[in-house]
Amino acid sequence: MRSLFRFHGGVKPATNKAASTTEPIVKAPLPGRLVVPLHQSIGGTPCPLVRAGQRVLKGELIGAADGNVSSAVHAPTSGLVKAVEPALMAHPSGLTMLSVIIEPDGEDRWAELERLNYRSTPPDELRDFVRDAGIVGLGGAVFPTHLKMNPGRESRTRTLVLNGAECEPYITCDDMLMRERAAGIVKGTAILRHLLQADEVLIGIEDNKPEAAAAMRAAVQAEGESMEVVAIPTRYPAGGAKQLIRVLTGIEVPHGRRSTDFGVQCFNVGTAYAVFEALTCGHPLISRIVTVAGNVDRPRNYEVLVGTPMSDVVRLSGQRADTNRYLMGGPMMGMRMPGFDVPVVKATNCILVASDALFPPPPPEQACIRCGECARACPADLQPFELYWFSRAKNFGKAQEYHLFDCIECGCCAYVCPSHIPLVDYYRFSKSEIWARERDKSASDQARERFEFRNFRQEREKEEKAARLAAKAAETRAKLATEPAVDCAAMAPAADAAEDPKKALIAAALARAKAQRAAIQPKNTDNLSAETQAEIEQIDARRRTTGSASAALAPAEADPSAPDTQP
């Protein structure tokens, strides 16, 4: 028996998982319309590769990864691209995102699929393949997976952690995936292990999922892999990557550091399965398992195509009448959706159907009595109430000093707070204020630098000009001294040139300018052919006549087109 470590705090809310695990995963039917957002991972937004009116096949690339920190997007089924336009995102902001809208043709015909033998493919190619298969972290963070398939600085990983903890209440998509497709997960994990050169593989599953753990153990044995399935105590947020790594290995990965720096890498079980599907079957990530739970008659897990409207999926489970919103994710960290028909995306692990009866609005906020319940519940070992006081006072410096940015927003503090203070909201407020200030500061820093450089440049140019003028003046003076009567002899003021060198200078300059003016001719009238010359003269003559005519008619309005030709 492996000895486990524990993380501080955590809470044990009612798990509400049983209801959605009674029925197997079922494929959701093809919807009438798919809205596939192009930006479905952390990083750059893929640019669309299809136009409205174009036919696409299932699995066809419709958005190519924009740079390395990005992930590709594919057509979830075959059909017609109706539009490429902004559509409402699955995000509480209510903002829109460029999306490819596909009308399925019902044939569900696959594009030509490319498979890969991971053992005979160099790692770089494997990573590119995974990026182009659109695989991102399916635990909810949607971090591009290919970026994590890297052994890190020491070029080898000690422990590969597979996250099957699934600690959020209601969500059972990983549970059901492990029960039903354990072999695929284990095969995918073997691929990840190969890339990371990991010594050991630990599959962490909360001990409230014995069926999943048993299925995984059986699959590990059947595949002949040396991986250890570890049942961990059920305590939210044990499924947080850092908490799970802590429980399994005892290592604490601080905020802002990569777990690979400590020889650990962590993937969600769903991600491992997606890697397996991509390499072995050639299927890019176009669907995922989604739990539908909460205010529905038949909670269940569905395999849903990315881009399917959430309401289409929820309808399958029998949405209850008093439903007033959908949450994406669980009740601890889920996000409220801006509408019912926002599309299922790669991050959608659960559609939690909510009503005010199921998730009543919080009681009125009361004063903080510093009871410290939040500090006892905080898995990041923070003093949440101190952060609350600092956030309330907008004392952001102090908040950062007390490690505000180590907060993982798991919600444990707000869950236990007897004063019903929406603590996490305060931290989000502080974080966004600090980010905004840093943005402002860097913007104003840039502006100040630009301004200072402009002043410097203007000053420098002034000095250079002065130096140039002085040099020129000296030169002219020297010239005048050696040959006093050159051009100026013809000029009237030249008489007193000897007495007043300044006047002489001016006179000389004037003379030079005159000569220059005389020398300058309109360049495009040089070297003209005889006919053109004649034509120009003709036009000039005509202009002269009309010019004088119009001048005669309206002397106040001289023809502006030919001012120079006025007699």
Added chain:
Amino acid sequence: MIHSPYIRKPASVQRVMGTVLVALLPGIAAYVWQFGAGILVNLALASLAAIAIEALVMRLRKRPVALAVTDLSAVVTAWLVVLSVPPIVPWWITLLAVIISIGVAKHLYGGLGQNPFNPAMVAFCALIVAYPALMSQWPGAGQLDFAAQLDLILGGARQPDGITAATALDALRTGMRSGASVGTVLSGSDAFGVAGGKGWEWVAAGYALGGLILLGTRVITWHLPTAFVAMLSIVSGGFWLVDPAQHASPLFHLASGGAMLAAFFIVTDPVSGATTPRGKLIFAAGIALIAWLIRSFGAYPDGIAFGVLLMNICVPLIDMKTQPPVFGHRGERT
């Protein structure tokens, strides 16, 4: 805006305060059993006054009245004040104590959650300085019937000498002043019981039982009571071992005066106390040390209230210097 989490533990300030009131009941029961029902009159009076003052001040501050009155925090303060002062103080002392604790020590600093000083202890200190005589008239066990107590509380002339007895701490202090050793004082007065003051040791036991309720329901953590009891035992025990003739035993210190009430109900006030685990240990130990020093060498028979206020002053510093390491930052200096 994101508003997760959408579920909450069924916890409330009201429930916390209610648990504290329930936990006080064993101590109050022992009090009534040993010293008569007079304390109940003052408790009822103080509770009503506390709610009235809370409502009045919240109204003056233009804050929601209903929420503040129903959170029971004012009632907890009122009960703690009444249990800290003699049970037979006249009604206006009780009223004054409630006004000072809730009106001044709590609301002048900004209300619930904002007060730097323990409101009950502020009231106690103000009154013992202002009315030292009334504040030191403690009845002996079984000495006064309910009618006599009611008469003392609700009015009438007071003849202190006839109606009160010296408490254990008082008797010990007076006896020691006259040059006697601890042993002779303890055996020579009927103010003493088995461990501490006669009758009072039962009340202390009641408070300790209530403290276990608070620990069991996780309203308080072990740090504060343990550090308080440990420090009081260590410092009194050390001197007692060296010179038992001049210093009372740890058991005597723990069972006398407000030690048990303080250990579980006074030093555990979350608002004005230290909040970090290490900070709690320092805070409670500091109070115990100051209390013992005042008991042994000071001008007052008991020093817990002063100890609490003095340590309240140190709380921001203690909290700042005892911040526990954050996840992933263990081993770094914070």
